[in-house]
Amino acid sequence: MIINISVKTLFHSSQILMIRVFRGNTLTCHPAEYQTGNECCPMCPAGNRVRTDCTEFRSSSCLPCMEGTFMNHPTGLKQCYRCTNCDPGSGLRIKKSCTTTSDAVCEAQGGFYCTDSTKNSCVAAEKHTRCQPGQYISQKGTASKDTVCSDCRDATFSDGTFTSCQPHTQCESENLQLIKAGTAASDAECGERNSLKVTVIVICAVVLLLVIGLVVVLVLNRRKHVAGKICVQSKKMLSWFNG
Numbered sequence: 001m002i003i004n005i006s007v008k009t010l011f012h013s014s015q016i017l018m019i020r021v022f023r024g025n026t027l028t029c030h031p032a033e034y035q036t037g038n039e040c041c042p043m044c045p046a047g048n049r050v051r052t053d054c055t056e057f058r059s060s061s062c063l064p065c066m067e068g069t070f071m072n073h074p075t076g077l078k079q080c081y082r083c084t085n086c087d088p089g090s091g092l093r094i095k096k097s098c099t100t101t102s103d104a105v106c107e108a109q110g111g112f113y114c115t116d117s118t119k120n121s122c123v124a125a126e127k128h129t130r131c132q133p134g135q136y137i138s139q140k141g142t143a144s145k146d147t148v149c150s151d152c153r154d155a156t157f158s159d160g161t162f163t164s165c166q167p168h169t170q171c172e173s174e175n176l177q178l179i180k181a182g183t184a185a186s187d188a189e190c191g192e193r194n195s196l197k198v199t200v201i202v203i204c205a206v207v208l209l210l211v212i213g214l215v216v217v218l219v220l221n222r223r224k225h226v227a228g229k230i231c232v233q234s235k236k237m238l239s240w241f242n243g
Contacts, residue, residue, distance in 0.1 A: 034076025043074035047100040050078045065100040072102050084121065091125035108143045131160040133185030138163075152184045159185060 029040035034050075041054035044062035049071060051061040065071050069080035083098035084106060091112035096105035105121045108114045114122035128141035131149035136158040139148035152158050156165035168182035171190035182188035 032074060036076070041076065043076050044071075046071055046073055046075075048075075049080050050076055068098070070098055070100050070103055084123075091127065092122060095121075111141075112143075113141055113146050114144055131158075133160045134158065134183070135160055136162045136165045155182070157182055157184055157187055 027035060027038060027040065029035050032043055033040040034043050035041075036053045039054060039056075041050075041060045044050050044060060047070070048062040048064055051063045054060045060076075065080035068083050070083055071077070071080045080100075081103065084104045086092040086094045086104055086106035088109065091109050092106045093109045094104055095107040096102075098104035103121070107122050108125040112125040112127055114125050116122070116124035122143075126146075128147040129149065131137050131147065134157070135149040135151055137147060138150040139145075140163075141147035149160075152165035155168050157168060158165045165184075166187070168188045169190060171178045171188060174190065175193070176190035177193045178188060179191040180189035
């Protein structure tokens with residue numbers, strides 16, 4: 001039995017030696033193998049990495065990828081790839097979490113759009129443009145496109161948040177007076193007409209004069225009444241002295 005094993009081992013070793021001699025410097029491994037030195041070793045499956053290379057007498061040994069790393073294809077590497085970080089500070093968020101066999105997939109956060117991508121994952125994002133007063137949002141921003149702003153035309157306005165420009169208020173049609181003309185960024189300001197103001201002022205003035213006149217009359221009447229009493233008292237006193 002021992003003799004048979006030795007013969008098989010010797011035969012196997014001689015085969016490898018013959019292959020090496022035949023290949024020389026043009027060693028070509030099978031697609032499912034990787035080269036290390038003058039050996040062609042079996043690759044570790046996806047989700048794993050090589051722990052030790054193969055030898056003439058044993059196959060490659062593998063280890064699963066650790067948390068935060070992945071390997072998405074059969075490999076002869078001894079380190080797994082580090083998972084992509086979907087950094088919130090860069091306007092990114094996780095669309096698909098990283099596993100031992102696939103990398104994380106990132107996408108733009110709400111209010112951001114992707115400016116650079118690799119395959120199906122966003123790697124850089126920027127905030128959507130904010131339209132300025134005098135402009136309206138002609139196309140809302142998406143995860144892949146920025147906001148598009150357009151200028152308002154004459155007699156319309158927008159504060160930058162409208163999806164369309166609004167017409168200026170027509171003060172005359174509302175029986176009001178124009179106080180401040182509208183601009184591309186603000187509406188017109190209307191107020192009460194001057195004729196109405198004048199009427200109100202005149203009425204107030206008349207009422208005030210009537211009140212003042214009434215007060216004067218009351219004061220004068222009171223003075224006459226007091227003066228009359230004084231005269232009567234004075235006559236009574238003179239009569240008493242003369243009597």
